[in-house]
Amino acid sequence: MITDVRVRFAPSPTGYLHLGGLRVALYNYAFAKQNNGKFILRIEDTDQARLVEGAVENLVSSLEVMGITYDEGPEKGGEYGPYFQSQRLDIYRKYIDELIEKGHAYYCFCTKETLDEMRAEAQKEKNFFKYDRRCHRLTKEEIQAKLDAGEPYVVRLKMPDERIFTFNDLVRGEVSIDVKQVDDQVILKSDGFPTYHLAAVVDDHLMKISHVFRGEEWLSSTPKHIFLYECFGWTPPQWVHLPLILNKDKSKLSKRKNDVAVETYLEKGYNKEALINFIALLGWHPAEDRELFTMDEIIKEFSIERVNKAGAVFDLTKLEWMSRMYFRSSNLQSVADYAKTQFEKAGIDISDNDKYLRVIDKAREYITTIDQIIEHSEMYYSLGELEEKDAEMLDNEESQTVLKFMAKAYDSENVLSPDELNDITKESIKEVGIKGKKFYFPLRLALIGKGHGPDMPAIYHILGKEEFINRIKKAIK
RNA sequence: GACCCCUUCGUCUAGUGGACUAGGACUCCAGAUUUUCAUUCUGGCAACAGGGGUUCGAUUCCCCUAGGGGUCGCCA
Numbered sequence A: 001m002i003t004d005v006r007v008r009f010a011p012s013p014t015g016y017l018h019l020g021g022l023r024v025a026l027y028n029y030a031f032a033k034q035n036n037g038k039f040i041l042r043i044e045d046t047d048q049a050r051l052v053e054g055a056v057e058n059l060v061s062s063l064e065v066m067g068i069t070y071d072e073g074p075e076k077g078g079e080y081g082p083y084f085q086s087q088r089l090d091i092y093r094k095y096i097d098e099l100i101e102k103g104h105a106y107y108c109f110c111t112k113e114t115l116d117e118m119r120a121e122a123q124k125e126k127n128f129f130k131y132d133r134r135c136h137r138l139t140k141e142e143i144q145a146k147l148d149a150g151e152p153y154v155v156r157l158k159m160p161d162e163r164i165f166t167f168n169d170l171v172r173g174e175v176s177i178d179v180k181q182v183d184d185q186v187i188l189k190s191d192g193f194p195t196y197h198l199a200a201v202v203d204d205h206l207m208k209i210s211h212v213f214r215g216e217e218w219l220s221s222t223p224k225h226i227f228l229y230e231c232f233g234w235t236p237p238q239w240v241h242l243p244l245i246l247n248k249d250k251s252k253l254s255k256r257k258n259d260v261a262v263e264t265y266l267e268k269g270y271n272k273e274a275l276i277n278f279i280a281l282l283g284w285h286p287a288e289d290r291e292l293f294t295m296d297e298i299i300k301e302f303s304i305e306r307v308n309k310a311g312a313v314f315d316l317t318k319l320e321w322m323s324r325m326y327f328r329s330s331n332l333q334s335v336a337d338y339a340k341t342q343f344e345k346a347g348i349d350i351s352d353n354d355k356y357l358r359v360i361d362k363a364r365e366y367i368t369t370i371d372q373i374i375e376h377s378e379m380y381y382s383l384g385e386l387e388e389k390d391a392e393m394l395d396n397e398e399s400q401t402v403l404k405f406m407a408k409a410y411d412s413e414n415v416l417s418p419d420e421l422n423d424i425t426k427e428s429i430k431e432v433g434i435k436g437k438k439f440y441f442p443l444r445l446a447l448i449g450k451g452h453g454p455d456m457p458a459i460y461h462i463l464g465k466e467e468f469i470n471r472i473k474k475a476i477k
Numbered sequence B: 001g002a003c004c005c006c007u008u009c010g011u012c013u014a015g016u017g018g019a020c021u022a023g024g025a026c027u028c029c030a031g032a033u034u035u036u037c038a039u040u041c042u043g044g045c046a047a048c049a050g051g052g053g054u055u056c057g058a059u060u061c062c063c064c065u066a067g068g069g070g071u072c073g074c075c076a
Helices: A019-034 A055-065 A089-102 A112-124 A140-148 A196-206 A216-232 A262-267 A272-280 A295-301 A316-329 A332-346 A353-366 A370-376 A388-395 A397-409 A418-432 A437-448 A456-463 A465-474
Strands: A006-009 A038-041 A105-108 A154-157 A164-169 A173-178 A186-188 A211-215 A238-242
Touching (some): A006 A019, A019 A211, A019 A262, A019 A272, A019 A295, A055 A262, A089 A105, A089 A154, A089 A186, A089 A196, A105 A140, A154 A216, A164 A216, A173 A216, A186 A196, A196 A216, A211 A216, A216 A238, A272 A316, A316 A353, A332 A353, A332 A370, A353 A370, A388 A397, A388 A437, A397 A418, A397 A465, A437 A456
Parallel strands (some): A006 A038
Antiparallel strands (some): A105 A154, A154 A186, A164 A173
C-alpha cells in the first residue's frame, strides 16, 4: 500500500459529468480507497465565461449515483478548503506576487489583438508560436506607469531560455519536452482570475495532492507545472496521464460524435454498475481474463501499472452487452427499485409487491436498458388489444379447441409445479392432436397477448393459478 | 507545420525473449438445446503496421519509416 495518498478530481463546472471525467474520477477514487487515502473533489471554476448554472450540483449528483463519493469537497468541506477555486482568489494572488517578486513572472500589457497579430505572423511561417516577451523588457517605471493608468494586464510565467524538461509519468515512463516548445503561459488573466496552470499547481500543493490523474491532453503542459513547483520550492506530485477515450474515428471523444454525458446514459436507462464496469475497462485491465467487476473489485484490483498507454475507442455495443448482463445478474430488489419509475410513468399499478418481483425477475432477462422493462412486463398486468391477424388466429377452430381443452387441463385444486405443468401440457398435446405453433401460439395469445414470450411455467408462476386459468377462459368464444 | 505521445483481431484487451499453432471478451456467422422469442451451450471468422538490427531465438529489446492521436488560448 502507498501511504499518504491524496488524490483529486478537478472538473470545471461546464454542465455535466463527461464519460472521460467519470473514468478519471473512478481511477482516482479506486486508487484512494485501495491505499486508504483521501479523494478530493475540487471545482475549477476560474473561467467566468463558461460557468453554467447548476453544473456543480449536477456533477456532484452524477458522481453520487455512480457510487463515487469524495472525502473532501463542496458541501462536505474539509481541512484544505475552500474547494471552489473562485473562492481562493486571494491565495492565488499572493503566490503570483511572489513569482513576480522572484522574477519568475512578469506583467504583460499586450492586448488580445496584438497577440492575435503575432500568432497570425507565426502561422505564416508555420512556426510554433511563442510570445516574444516584449513586455518583459519594460522598465520598472514603465510598468508602474501602466499599472497606475489602470491599463489592463495579465501575468505571465517566465520560462527558462534553455532547458529540456524530463519527468516521470507513472503510465508513460520518462517523458522529455524542450522548453523551446513551451510558451510563457498566462497565469493571471486580466479579470483577476488565475488560469488552470497556476491554480491547479497551487491547490494541488496546498491540498497535499500526492498523485495527479488527468487526461493525456495535459502531457505537453506538464513542464509549465513542474517549473511552477520549482519556482515555489515545492515537490511535484506523481504524474499519471491517462490515455484518451476515443470516438469511432479515433479522435478524442466528443459531443458531436457521441453521447458523452454520464446523465444521458443514465437517462437512457443503462445499468449503472455496468457503466462503471465498462468505463473502468477502457484503458485498464487486470491480468486475468475476467471482465465483470463490482466497484469493490475494481478498488481491489486497480493498479496504475496496468493502465494502457494507447487511447480506447468507446464501443456502445459492448456497453449494451454489459448492461444486459448486469440486469440479469444483479440483485433483484435493486433492479425492481430502479424499474419503479418506469411503471409509474406507464401508469401500471404495482402495489402487489410479490407479483411485481416475479414480473421483474422474468422481464429483466430481456432488457438492455431499464425503459425496455415495460414492454416485457405490461402484459402481466393487463392485456392490450390483439393485432388483427392474432385475433383471427385466436378465433379459429383449432385455437378454440386448444383453449377449451387447456382451460380444463390446467385447472386444479393445488398450485401446479413447473414439472406438473409441463407434464399436463405434453399429455394434452397428444390428446388434442394439435402441436407446435398451432398449440402454443393461441395459448400465448390468450395469456400474454403475443405469440412470443416466456414458457408456460414461467407465465403460470407470474400470473398465479387463478389469473392464468381466467385468461385462457376469457379467450374462449 | 513544430513538438510530444501512441501502434496485438472491426472494438476492448492478455501477452514483459522460447510455454504463441498469439489467449479472452464484445460483435458477426454456423450448429445444438428450447413449443416460440430471449437465454444457454458448442464451434467458426478475425490481429502482432512495415523495414532494419540485437539474439541460437523476437509480439516482446533498439533504430528508422509509416499511420493515428494530443498540444500549440487571458478554456480546462
